[in-house]
Amino acid sequence: xxxxxxxxxxxxxxxxxxxxxxxxxxxxxxxxxxxxxxxxxxxxxxxxxxxxxxxxxxxxxxxxxxxxxxxxxxxxxxxxxxxxxxxxxxxxxxxxxxxxxxxxxxxxxxxxxxxxxxxxxxxxxxxxxxxxxxxxxxxxxxxxxxxxxxxxxxxxxxxxxxxxxxxxxxxxxxxxx
Amino acid sequence: xxxxxxxxxxxxxxxxxxxxxxxxxxxxxxxxxxxxxxxxxxxxxxxxxxxxxxxxxxxxxxxxxxxxxxxxxxxxxxxxxxxxxxxxxxxxxxxxxxxxxxxxxxxxxxxxxxxxxxxxxxxxxxxxxxxxxxxxxxxxxxxxxxxxxxxxxxxxxxxxxxxxxxxxxxxxxxx
Numbered sequence: 001x002x003x004x005x006x007x008x009x010x011x012x013x014x015x016x017x018x019x020x021x022x023x024x025x026x027x028x029x030x031x032x033x034x035x036x037x038x039x040x041x042x043x044x045x046x047x048x049x050x051x052x053x054x055x056x057x058x059x060x061x062x063x064x065x066x067x068x069x070x071x072x073x074x075x076x077x078x079x080x081x082x083x084x085x086x087x088x089x090x091x092x093x094x095x096x097x098x099x100x101x102x103x104x105x106x107x108x109x110x111x112x113x114x115x116x117x118x119x120x121x122x123x124x125x126x127x128x129x130x131x132x133x134x135x136x137x138x139x140x141x142x143x144x145x146x147x148x149x150x151x152x153x154x155x156x157x158x159x160x161x162x163x164x165x166x167x168x169x170x171x172x173x174x175x176x177x
Numbered sequence: 178x179x180x181x182x183x184x185x186x187x188x189x190x191x192x193x194x195x196x197x198x199x200x201x202x203x204x205x206x207x208x209x210x211x212x213x214x215x216x217x218x219x220x221x222x223x224x225x226x227x228x229x230x231x232x233x234x235x236x237x238x239x240x241x242x243x244x245x246x247x248x249x250x251x252x253x254x255x256x257x258x259x260x261x262x263x264x265x266x267x268x269x270x271x272x273x274x275x276x277x278x279x280x281x282x283x284x285x286x287x288x289x290x291x292x293x294x295x296x297x298x299x300x301x302x303x304x305x306x307x308x309x310x311x312x313x314x315x316x317x318x319x320x321x322x323x324x325x326x327x328x329x330x331x332x333x334x335x336x337x338x339x340x341x342x343x344x345x346x347x348x349x350x351x352x
Contacts, residue, residue: 012232012233013232013233014232015232015233016229016230016231016232016335016337019197019198019234019235020197022234044277047276047277047280048269048273048276048277051276051280051285051289052265052268052269052272052273052276053191053192053193053194053195053264053265053268054191054192054194054236054261054262054264054265054268055191055194055198055201055234055236055237055261055262055265056197056234057233057234058234058237058261058262058265059265059269062265062266062269063269063273066269066270071270074266074269078262078265078266081233082233082237082258082262084232084233085231085232085233085234085237085238085241086237086241086254086258088231088232088233089227089228089231089233089237089238089241089242089245089254090241090245090251090254092227092231092242093241093242093245093246093254094245096227097246103352104348104352106351107347107348107350107351107352108344108345108347108348108352109219109223109226109344109347110314110318110347110350110351111321111343111344111345111346111347111348111350111351112222112223112226112340112343112344112347113219113222113223113226113307113311113312113313113318114312114313114318114319114321114322114325114343115226115321115322115324115325115339115340115342115343116222116225116226116229116307116312116340117222117304117307117308117312117313117322117325118322118323118324118325118326118328118329118339119225119229119325119329119336119339119340120199120202120225120300120303120304120307121304121326122326122329122330123199123300124297124300124301124304125330127196127199127200127293127296127297127300128297131293131294131296131297133294133297137294140294140295140297140298141294141295141297141298141301142298142301143298144294144295144297144298144299144301144302145298145299145301145302145305146302147302148203148207148298148299148302148306149301149302149305149306152211154207154212155193155203155204155207155299155302156189156193156204156207158295158299159193159195159292159295160193162291162292162295163288163291163292165291166284166287166288166289166290166291166292167284167287167288169287169291170283170284170286170287171284173283173287174283
């Protein structure tokens with residue numbers, strides 16, 4: 001049980017970027033080294049983690065922990081994953097507040113902010129490609145972006161509406177068939 | 178009251194955060210910047226930058242940071258981080274087995290087919306919202322953004338280095 005904590009702590013501490021960047025590291029530890037899950041079990045866990053909302057790394061920690069050590073295991077694995085970020089960010093938050101007005105820090109962040117925007121534009125293109133967005137479907141993300149950006153509509157409501165639309169479309173498809 | 182709001186906001190983000198970190202940014206931004214105005218847009222951008230440069234998922238990083246900055250206490254951080262993970266626990270316990278069984282179910286597929294382009298739109302909204310005068314102070318900002326975009330798009334360079342280079346350039350140009 002303790003090695004469950006240390007394993008996920010290590011993964012949380014050494015993988016930058018989160019999400020998909022963490023998956024190979026988790027698979028290597030959980031499947032190849034510790035043999036807590038078989039390859040198939042891991043892939044199943046990955047499918048579930050991806051489909052569920054929330055943080056991918058947290059979802060998969062919960063599933064691995066639960067599979068191997070029950071309810072307690074899922075808590076411990078998640079704590080392992082979360083704790084490194086938690087401690088590090090807390091220290092940064094405490095420290096950063098104090099240096100925020102420093103002119104050097106101000107200059108550095110003036111350079112960083114536009115770059116962050118670029119880092120968010122890039123995944124728009126890559127996720128559009130993997131979602132197979134073409135000229136005929138580009139209006140959907142376009143409309144969603146416009147609703148949030150210009151009309152200030154909550155993404156939560158949009159997600160609820162989209163889920164309802166998905167269900168309705170399938171309902172009519174099934175009735176026709 | 179603030180603690181209750183923080184809990185509720187991060188619970189919602191955990192519950193509706195489909196599509197990974199970047200899609201989650203738009204949810205966090207909507208709640209934290211637009212709705213509750215706990216952070217200004219440039220402060221929020223800085224949180225994203227810090228999250229990119231530190232290990233771990235961006236959702237956790239932002240929860241911990243915002244929990245601390247808004248309340249000034251470690252308990253605030255613990256609360257937001259806990260609230261963010263709570264829906265995952267509930268959902269794994271309740272529906273994870275069902276999901277595997279019904280993964281090929283047409284209704285489940287239809288929902289995800291509809292969610293995919295939505296997520297693209299949400300990430301685009303996050304990018305558009307960040308393109309304001311707080312983050313783009315002059316024409317040099319546009320050069321920085323274009324340069325960073327070219328690096329991410331056409332080289333295999335890790336985002337951490339892009340931020341470091343931009344920070345250094347910022348220091349040289351504005352410092």
